Structure formats: C-alpha cells, structure tokens
Amino acid sequence: MEFNKKEIYRIIIYSLNQARKWSIWKWLLLSSIGALSGTLQFGEKFFNLEPKRSILYAIIVIIFLYSIRFFLIFFKESLKYYHEVYKNSTYGDAIIILKDCFAEIHYYRKTDGFQEDEFVKSMMIFCNNLKTIFDKITNSNCSVSIKVPVGHEKVIENTVLRNLTRDNSHKTRDTEEYSKIKHTINGNTAFNNTFNKVITNNSQKFYINNSVNKTEEYLNTSKECYKNGILPYNSELVHSISPQKTKDALNFDCHGFLCVDSDVEDAFDKKYCTSIVEGVCDGIYDLILELNKNKNGIND
Amino acid sequence: MALTIKANNEKPLFELKESKNDKLIYKRVVKKNGNSKKEIQRRVNNLPTATVHVMSEDDFNRLKNIELELRQKMRFTIDDKKSLKDRILTFLEI
Numbered sequence: 001m002e003f004n005k006k007e008i009y010r011i012i013i014y015s016l017n018q019a020r021k022w023s024i025w026k027w028l029l030l031s032s033i034g035a036l037s038g039t040l041q042f043g044e045k046f047f048n049l050e051p052k053r054s055i056l057y058a059i060i061v062i063i064f065l066y067s068i069r070f071f072l073i074f075f076k077e078s079l080k081y082y083h084e085v086y087k088n089s090t091y092g093d094a095i096i097i098l099k100d101c102f103a104e105i106h107y108y109r110k111t112d113g114f115q116e117d118e119f120v121k122s123m124m125i126f127c128n129n130l131k132t133i134f135d136k137i138t139n140s141n142c143s144v145s146i147k148v149p150v151g152h153e154k155v156i157e158n159t160v161l162r163n164l165t166r167d168n169s170h171k172t173r174d175t176e177e178y179s180k181i182k183h184t185i186n187g188n189t190a191f192n193n194t195f196n197k198v199i200t201n202n203s204q205k206f207y208i209n210n211s212v213n214k215t216e217e218y219l220n221t222s223k224e225c226y227k228n229g230i231l232p233y234n235s236e237l238v239h240s241i242s243p244q245k246t247k248d249a250l251n252f253d254c255h256g257f258l259c260v261d262s263d264v265e266d267a268f269d270k271k272y273c274t275s276i277v278e279g280v281c282d283g284i285y286d287l288i289l290e291l292n293k294n295k296n297g298i299n300d
Numbered sequence: 301m302a303l304t305i306k307a308n309n310e311k312p313l314f315e316l317k318e319s320k321n322d323k324l325i326y327k328r329v330v331k332k333n334g335n336s337k338k339e340i341q342r343r344v345n346n347l348p349t350a351t352v353h354v355m356s357e358d359d360f361n362r363l364k365n366i367e368l369e370l371r372q373k374m375r376f377t378i379d380d381k382k383s384l385k386d387r388i389l390t391f392l393e394i
Contacts (some may be wrong), residue, residue: 124374149324149352150360151340162360165367185352196313199328199350251325252350292353 011077013117019070048293105283119291123165131167137266142172148256178225187221198240198254206239210266233261237268239277255288324352
C-alpha cells in the first residue's frame with residue numbers, strides 16, 4: 001500500500017479547520033479566564049500574576065486546547081481513512097481474484113469437447129483463490145472445500161457427500177479415516193440446514209455457525225476424525241451449489257455444497273462473506289452443469 | 301427406500317420422493333395437524349421439491365485421480381508463502 005501524501009495533507013487541513021470549530025462558549029470559558037484575570041486584575045490580586053503573564057497563560061491554554069483537538073481529530077480521520085483503505089484493498093483484491101476464477105469458468109465453457117481436467121483445474125483454482133480471499137477478509141486461516149453427492153445408482157441409501165477438492169493448504173485433512181466416514185446430509189447440521197433452505201426456496205441458501213465447537217446439538221460426521229471430537233475450525237459457512245435464479249419454481253437443483261471454515265470464532269459475516277460464496281456457487285453450478293452436459297450429451 | 305432427513309434428530313424436514321438415474325428428488329414433510337391423508341397428499345403435491353444430482357463412484361474416482369495429477373503439476377504459492385509482514389500482522393491480529 002502506498003503512502004498517500006495528498007490524502008494525509010487533506011486530513012491535516014481538515015483537522016486544522018475542524019480543531020477550531022469548537023463551541024464558542026467552551027473557548028471562552030476555558031481560555032478567557034487568563035485574559036479576563038489579566039484585564040480585570042483579579043489574577044494579580046488573588047494569584048500574584050502580572051496581567052501580561054495572565055494573557056500569556058490564556059494563549060498557552062488556547063494553543064494547548066487547539067492542539068489536543070487537532071491531534072484527536074487527525075487521529076480519528078486517519079483511522080477512518082486507513083480503515084477505508086484496508087476495506088477497499090481487502091474487497092478490491094477479492095474482486096480481482098474472483099475475476100480470475102470466473103475467467104476459468106468462461107474458458108471452460110468456451111472450450112469445445114469434454115475436458116474433465118479443465119473442470120477439475122477450475123474447481124481447484126476456485127478453492128485456492130477462495131481460501132486467499134477469506135484469509136484476508138477474516139484475517140484468519142481458512143479452508144475451502146467442495147463436497148458432492150456420490151453414490152451407486154442402485155444403492156441410494158448409501159449416497160454420501162464426498163470431498164471433490166480442497167484448498168492446497170488443508171489437503172492433510174483428507175485422511176483415510178476421513179474418507180471412510182459416510183458424510184451424509186442428515187448426519188451434518190450444516191448440510192441438513194442448507195438443503196432445507198434449498199427445498200423451501202429460501203433466498204439465503206447457506207448455513208453459518210461462528211462457534212461450531214461450542215454449539216450444542218451440532219452434528220458433524222467429521223468429528224470422529226479428531227481427538228475428543230473437537231474440530232480443527234471454529235467457524236463455518238456452507239452454501240449449496242445451486243443456481244441463483246431458476247425458471248422452475250417447483251423443483252430446485254442441488255449439486256453439492258461449498259464449505260468454508262476458519263480457525264477463529266466469529267469469522268464470517270452474513271452480508272459480504274455469504275454474497276461472495278453465493279456468486280461462486282452459482283459459477284460452480286454452471287461448471288458442474290457443463291460437465292454433465294458434456295458427459296451425457298444432454299442439457300440436464 | 302425410506303431415507304428421511306431430520307433436523308438435529310428431531311422432526312423430519314424432507315424425505316425422498318423418487319429417484320431417477322443420478323437424481324434424487326426430495327419432498328418436504330408436511331405436518332398432519334389433523335388433516336386427512338388426501339389433504340396432506342394434495343398439499344405435498346403442491347409443494348416444491350429439490351433434486352440432488354449424484355455423481356457416480358466411477359466418475360468421482362476419475363476426477364479425484366485427475367485432481368491428484370494436477371496437484372503435483374500446479375503450484376499454489378499464494379497461500380503457502382506469507383511474507384514476514386503478513387505473519388506479524390496475522391500474529392498481532394491487525
């Protein structure tokens with residue numbers, strides 16, 4: 001981030017102007033005591049102060065009060081400015097990274113023929129870029145994964161959600177023990193809750209829990225993998241891989257779930273974090289649809 | 301094929317309506333509230349459904365193998381290499 005001299009100069013001028021814009025009675029009350037005591041000579045009578053010295057004290061008090069006001073206003077304005085810069089830089093970076101993600105989708109769509117490796121590559125890029133975005137936004141260590149329903153056609157009851165891909169930093173979570181567990185929708189509060197929102201056509205098809213390890217009646221099949229059932233994350237945000245808009249009002253599609261988690265509590269907000277995953281899920285939905293279309297030769 | 305989904309092991313929220321190849325169509329569970337079976341059926345039929353698209357085991361394994369190959373080829377340096385400044389800021393939570 002560059003040091004914006006022009007902006008700092010603007011804040012200084014603004015603070016200098018604002019510092020003198022104080023209630024007139026406060027200036028008079030706090031600074032004119034010295035001046036009055038000098039001119040009316042009661043300072044001399046009671047405090048043995050010469051009139052000149054009384055006026056000097058009055059000037060010192062005025063300068064002191066003005067300086068305090070100036071520094072406090074400057075500090076407040078600088079904080080506001082840097083907070084704005086930080087916010088812009090975080091979300092600005094997110095926009096740039098997301099642009100790259102969606103470029104992958106568009107490239108995949110434009111590429112003729114059935115290319116599974118391009119599909120997987122896009123998914124991996126999505127996970128890694130989303131991790132970078134959420135690390136910055138939440139100022140914590142986040143993990144992003146895409147879970148899809150997998151099962152044998154004849155054995156529907158055994159349909160489970162499996163990890164299609166995950167960000168590179170958290171590949172170690174995909175242990176043998178983890179892959180052996182049947183991660184079902186009903187066995188996980190997050191999937192269950194999110195899928196219920198899909199079927200009820202809720203506009204917010206996500207589940208946020210900012211304190212998973214402290215939530216009672218919170219089901220998570222991954223707990224078995226960890227000592228004492230304590231998950232390696234404290235906040236989670238799960239969104240269904242569904243289209244944002246659909247013509248069919250009687251049936252809603254779900255191709256899986258996008259899962260984001262963070263090692264800190266209270267990591268995700270309902271406004272910005274969810275909007276980012278909403279857009280991404282819409283994009284991933286298109287990718288999976290394209291994959292199926294190419295595979296089956298039909299518009300699913 | 302009675303796969304019923306429950307919220308926190310309490311009341312079922314939705315259940316499997318039908319399955320078509322790689323699609324599982326779920327319907328919502330409607331409370332009886334003294335209504336007749338016919339009435340409940342009518343209400344259920346009017347409610348929207350949700351389709352879960354299931355990936356076959358073979359397709360999934362093939363994609364996972366591709367992922368494994370790509371992971372060896374691709375480099376994800378952004379998240380792995382944090383600068384000293386970033387590490388200090390993360391530590392200070394600023």
